[in-house]
Structures are given as structure tokens and as C-alpha cells.
Amino acid sequence: MPAKSWSRSPRVILGSLTTLNALNYLDRYVSAATLPLILTDLAISDAQGGLLQSLFIVAYALACGPAGWLGDAGKRLHLVAGGVFVWSVATVASGLAPTYGWLLIARAVIGIGEASYAVVTPSLLSDCYPAERRARVLGIFYAAIPIGSALGYIVGGLIGEAHGWRAAFFVAGAPGAALAFLLLFLTEPARGAQDRSHGAATPLGLTPWLRALASRRSYLVNTAAQIIYTFGMGGLATWMPTYFVRERGIPLASAAATFGLLLVVAGFAGTLLGGRLSSAVVRRHPGADFIVSGWSLVVSIVFTLFAVLAPQPAVFWPAMFVTLLLVFVNIGPLNAAMANVLPAELRARGFAVTTLVMHLLGDAASPWLIGVASDEVGLRAPVLLTGCLLAAAGVVLLAGRATLEADLKAVGATVGPAR
Secondary structure: OOOOHHHHOHHHHHHHHHHHHHHHHHHHHHHHHOHHHHHHHOOOOHHHHHHHHHHHHHHHHHHHHHHHHHHHHOOHHHHHHHHHHHHHHHHHHHHHOOOHHHHHHHHHHHHHHHHHHHOOHHHHHHOOOOHHHHHHHHHHHHOHHHHHHHHHHHHHHHHHHHHOHHHHHHHHHHHHHHHHHHHHHOOOOOOOOOOOOOOOOOOOOHHHHHHHHHOOHHHHHHHHHHHHHHHHHHHHHHHHHHHHHHHHOOOHHHHHHHHHHHHHHHHHHHHHHHHHHHHHHOOOOOOHHHHHHHHHHHHHHHHHHHHHHOOOHHHHHHHHHHHHHHHHOOHHHHHHHHHHHOOHHHHHHHHHHHHHHHHHHHHOOHHHHHHHHHHHHOOHHHHHHHHHHHHHHHHHHHHOHHHHHHHHHHHOOOOOOOO
């Protein structure tokens, strides 16, 4: 490879961003794994514990709008590197927090840093690969979500039980602070370089680009489904380790490690499978991204019921595995569907708006609401209800399949069998 050509290689950019995405979710969910320890050490209620995740999500969501605008207006790799560094330092600072209030502030800063990363990276990757390959590429990128989340549970559970919850935050935050500098050596791809058609540029003014987003009906359907999905997944991700400790009597290290192992295997397989299934189905149905995602979420409700209600480990652990496998199938296809219907100069803002509303209306509320309900009726009922909402997201996608087909036809996106 010629000197410095590695810095512009799509594979190098994909690999770097995917690795950092894993660290993103490690830092995000180490708090969920250590939540039982935090509740005890800081003497706080379940509602206050849920607020740790909810405030993180509120800060994350509110930062998405400015991050998306900056991503469409300036150097995206510089913005991403800054976000990685901020969230990593704030994760380390979480372990140093002397009080509950300071821990809340640290969690909010983590959210701001992660927003600067999350809303810009799909735009970067879309400029590295053509439309027909994006579902598979984004499937690879988002496969880091279950890996990082699982590492968060495993690191939090094992290190937290052995050395305390503060040590778990130190271990989680250090790698990202160092790796953030790697991004400064990469060459940013040209905006829209892989798009076959280019329309008139969308102005940076607020009203024109919001109108441009709203004109793509599949974008609205996609966003609505992701709001419901994120509400359910955010609540479950925060409370499932605590659920297994309380309702099943499983030690924290064992519960977090087992859940983390299931998450990494099922999530990784489900995310990659989603891209490949969509690639196969699209040969006959242009709306494949919504079809595959919708049915996987609808079917998941059967296994969610067994995962939450069955008292036997031989039943609830396998059921949890299948639920996780199915709910992660949608990650690559839904993000590809969004990237394929948005023009290049609007993608970062489009992903930013979706990220903003799906978190403000989704997992910003669910961890706290589950905590409030748990203080009154226990964890089982709110966890079960939250899990069942995932199927509702699938129904929205299946009902809106025609909007995706219409939008793809309107923009002339080619999503054929080479995906």
C-alpha cells in the first residue's frame, strides 16, 4: 500500500470507527452493570439510579442537533475525535465522583461526547461505500454495539464486584482517551463521493432542511419505529442485570457476565445477519430494510415473554439469547434505509434529528420510568411491558414499507443484489 494511502482506505476508516464504537457502548453500559453497587454505595433509590441513565440520554440527545449541524458544515473526523476524547475522560471522572450529584454531571458530559461521535459516523461511512453496500457496512459498524455493551456488562460486573464500581469506570474510560488521537491521522472522504445522483444542495438554514427531511416519508416512519425501539431497549439494557440479581437471585458478577456473553454473541450475529438478510430480500422487495427489521421485532415478543416470566435458567437464558438476536437484526437495515434516502449534504443532520428525538422520547425516559415503577410494584411488570413494546416498533415498520419503496424510487438509489 503506497505511503499514507492507508489513511484514506475505507477499510481502515471502517475498522477505526467500529473499534471506537465498541468503546462507546462499553463506557455507556458499565454503569448499568454496576448499578446495584452504585445504589447501595450512594444510598439512592431505584428512581435515582434510573435517572443516571436518563440524564445521560437527555444530554446525548440535546447535543445531537449541534453535532449534526457541525458534521454537515465542517470536518467530521475532527469532531468525532473530540467527542471520543470527551466521553472517555468523563467516564474516568465518573469513578472519581464523590457524590450522586457529581456522578450525574459526569454522566451528562459522557452523553455530550458520545453525541459528537454517533450522529456523524454514518455520514462518514456512507461517503466511503456506495448505496448497495451500505447495509452490510453499517451492519459491521453497528455490530460493535453488542460487543461494546457486553464488555460494559462484563467489565462492570467482574471488576465492580472485585474492586468496586469506581474501578470499573477507570478501566472503561482509559482506552478511548488514547485511541481518539488515531482519528486525526485519517483522511476524510469527500462528501457525497459514493452517491450516484446529486440533487440541489440543501441549505444549512433550519426551515429548509427540516422540510427536506419531512418530505421523505420513510424517514418519518423509520424515526417513529426507532423511538419505540429505543424506549424498550434503553430500559431493558439499564435494568436487566439488576432484574436478574433481584428476581432470579443470581450474583451480580454471574448475572452481568452471562447477560454480557449472550449480548455479544446474539447481538453480533443479529447485526451481521440483518445486513445479509436485507441484501437477500432486496432482490425481490425494494423495501427489504423495513421488512426484515419489522418481522424480526414482531417475532421477538414470543421469546421476550419466556425470558422475563420463565423461572428456570434453562428457559429464560436461551429465550433471552433469541430475543437479543432478533432485536439486533434491525440495526444495519434501518440505518442503511435512512442513509439511502437522504442526500449526502443532509445525512449528518438527518441522523442527528432522528437520534435526538428517539432518545428524548425513548431511552431518556424509560430507565427512570422503570425505576419509578419498580419502587412501587417491583421490577417484573415494568420490565415485561417494556420488552413487549419492541414488537410495536416492528408493526410500524411493516405498515410503512411502501414509503421506503417510494422514497428509494424517488432518489434513484440502487440497492440491488451486490450489497
